[in-house]
Amino acid sequence: MTSPQELETLVQRQKEFFNTGQTRPIAFRLKMLRRLQKVIQQEEEAIIASLSADFKKPPFETFATEIAILEAEIKFLLKHLRRWIEPYRVKSSFLNFPSKDYIYPEPYGVSLVIGAWNYPFQLTLSPVLGAIAAGCCAILKPSELTSATSQLTARLIQDHFPPEYLTVVQGGPEVSQVLLEQPFDKIFFTGSVPVGKVVAQAAAKQLIPVTLELGGKSPCLIDETADLAVAAKRIVWGKFINAGQTCVAPDYLLVHEKVKEPLLKELTSTIQEFYGTNPAQSPDFARIINERHFQRLKNLLDSSPVYAGGQTDASSLYIAPTLLADVSWDQPVMQEEIFGPLLPVLTYKTMPEAIREVNARPKPLALYLFSRDKKAKEMVLTQTSSGGACINDTVSHLANPFLPFGGVGTSGQGNYHGKASFEAFSHQKSVLMKPSKPDLPLRYPPYQNKFSWM
Numbered sequence: 001m002t003s004p005q006e007l008e009t010l011v012q013r014q015k016e017f018f019n020t021g022q023t024r025p026i027a028f029r030l031k032m033l034r035r036l037q038k039v040i041q042q043e044e045e046a047i048i049a050s051l052s053a054d055f056k057k058p059p060f061e062t063f064a065t066e067i068a069i070l071e072a073e074i075k076f077l078l079k080h081l082r083r084w085i086e087p088y089r090v091k092s093s094f095l096n097f098p099s100k101d102y103i104y105p106e107p108y109g110v111s112l113v114i115g116a117w118n119y120p121f122q123l124t125l126s127p128v129l130g131a132i133a134a135g136c137c138a139i140l141k142p143s144e145l146t147s148a149t150s151q152l153t154a155r156l157i158q159d160h161f162p163p164e165y166l167t168v169v170q171g172g173p174e175v176s177q178v179l180l181e182q183p184f185d186k187i188f189f190t191g192s193v194p195v196g197k198v199v200a201q202a203a204a205k206q207l208i209p210v211t212l213e214l215g216g217k218s219p220c221l222i223d224e225t226a227d228l229a230v231a232a233k234r235i236v237w238g239k240f241i242n243a244g245q246t247c248v249a250p251d252y253l254l255v256h257e258k259v260k261e262p263l264l265k266e267l268t269s270t271i272q273e274f275y276g277t278n279p280a281q282s283p284d285f286a287r288i289i290n291e292r293h294f295q296r297l298k299n300l301l302d303s304s305p306v307y308a309g310g311q312t313d314a315s316s317l318y319i320a321p322t323l324l325a326d327v328s329w330d331q332p333v334m335q336e337e338i339f340g341p342l343l344p345v346l347t348y349k350t351m352p353e354a355i356r357e358v359n360a361r362p363k364p365l366a367l368y369l370f371s372r373d374k375k376a377k378e379m380v381l382t383q384t385s386s387g388g389a390c391i392n393d394t395v396s397h398l399a400n401p402f403l404p405f406g407g408v409g410t411s412g413q414g415n416y417h418g419k420a421s422f423e424a425f426s427h428q429k430s431v432l433m434k435p436s437k438p439d440l441p442l443r444y445p446p447y448q449n450k451f452s453w454m
C-alpha cells in the first residue's frame, strides 16, 4: 500500500504540475486523449483477459461494455472538445451597460476518481476522459475487488502517462479514506449509496465539488399493451448482462396483473434461448464478484419464491439467471439493491398505483417502461423521478454521449458522458468585461437626489 505521506506527495506533485499550465492547451488535451485511445486499442486482449480473470466476464461483454464505450466516448470528445473549451459570449445585463459578458470554462485542477468493480475498466477511465478533456490532473483509485483489472489499469497508466499528470493508486477503503483527506479540487465517485455518503461527507469537510454516481433499485414497468416477446428479450439482456451486476440493471419488474403469466413464460424461454438449459455452461454468463456478494445473494434467494432458475454453486460463485414470482414489497429482496441475477416480479392493477409504489421509494438511477400506450409513457415520465429512463428498452440510454448520465436523490448527484464529462471537471467562470469609458455615475454614492421618488 502507498503510505499516507506518499499519497500526500503525489497530490502535491500533481498540484505543482497543474499549476505549470501544461494541461490546459487544447493540443495537450487532444494528445492525451489520443494516447489513451491508442493504449486501449493496443491492449484489448489484456483488458478482456483481466476481466475474465476477475469474474469470468464474457469477452463480448467486455468488448461492448468496457472497450467500445470508452472508444466511442473518446471519439466524441476528440470531435467536440475544441469548441467546448473556448470562452463564449452570453447576453449582457442592461444594469451593467456597457459590458460584454462571457463564460470561461476552466479546469478544476487535481481530481480524484474512485471507481466501482462492476465495470472496472470503463467506470474508472470514463470519468478520467472528462478530467483530461477539461484540462485536469487525476489520481485514479480503482476497486480492489477486481484486482487483475486494477493492476492492468495501473500498469497502462504508469507506462504511458507521467504520475504528476495521471496516476493510479491501488487499494481498498483504507486507501480511499487517506485520499479523501487530501486537498483535491474535484472528487468523482462511482459506487454504492452508503459509501457515497462517506465520500460526500469527506468532500464537504473541505468543500470539494463532488460527483456521485450511485445505485439503487431501478424499476421496470410492463403494462398490458407491451409487446411481451420484445420486452422479455430486452429485459433479460439488461438484467443478466454482467450477471446482473450493473448499476442500471432492472432491479425488479412491476407488471400489470393481466400480463404477468405470459410475461413470465416469455422471460423463461428467453433465458433459455440466451444462456441454454444450463447457464452455468454458457460462455456468455458472468460470475458473482466474490464470496461475500455470493452469500448476500444466496440469502436473498433463499427467502424468495423461485419461479425459474435458482441454481447456485458456491465453488464457482455461480448463481443462475433467476425469476422470482409472487414477490411482495416487504420481502428481503425488495429492501436493498439486488446487484445480481435475481429478478423479482411484482404486479399492479392500475398505472397510478404502480407510480405510487415507485414514488414511495428512493429515486432510482434508471426507470424502464414497456408500453405501446402514449398516455402511459407520458404519465410515467412526468409523474416519476429517476436519473435516466428508457421506454421499451433497458440500460441503453447510457450509451448515447448526447444523454448526460447520472442519478437523482440517493442514486447520485451530477452527471457525465459526452459534454457532461467535460463539464463535470470544469468550473464555468462568469466574466464581465467593461471598458473604462463611459463610467456611468448612477450607481455611486451619494445616492441623494438620484431617484425622484426617494
Ligand code: NAD
Pocket (backbone or CB within 6 Å): 114, 115, 116, 117, 118, 119, 123, 141, 142, 143, 144, 171, 172, 173, 176, 177, 190, 191, 192, 193, 195, 196, 198, 212, 213, 214, 215, 216, 246, 247, 248, 337, 339, 365, 407, 412
Ligand atoms: P462500493 O461503494 O463498495 O465501492 C466503490 C469504491 O469505493 C471502491 O473503489 C472501494 O474501494 C471504495 N470504498 C469502499 N468503501 C469505502 C469507504 N468506507 N470509504 C472510502 N472508499 C470506500 O461499490 P461497489 O461494490 O464497487 O459497486 C457497486 C455499487 O456501485 C452499486 O450500488 C452500484 O449500483 C453502484 N454503481 C453505480 C454506477 C453509476 O454509474 N451510477 C456504476 C457502477 C456501480
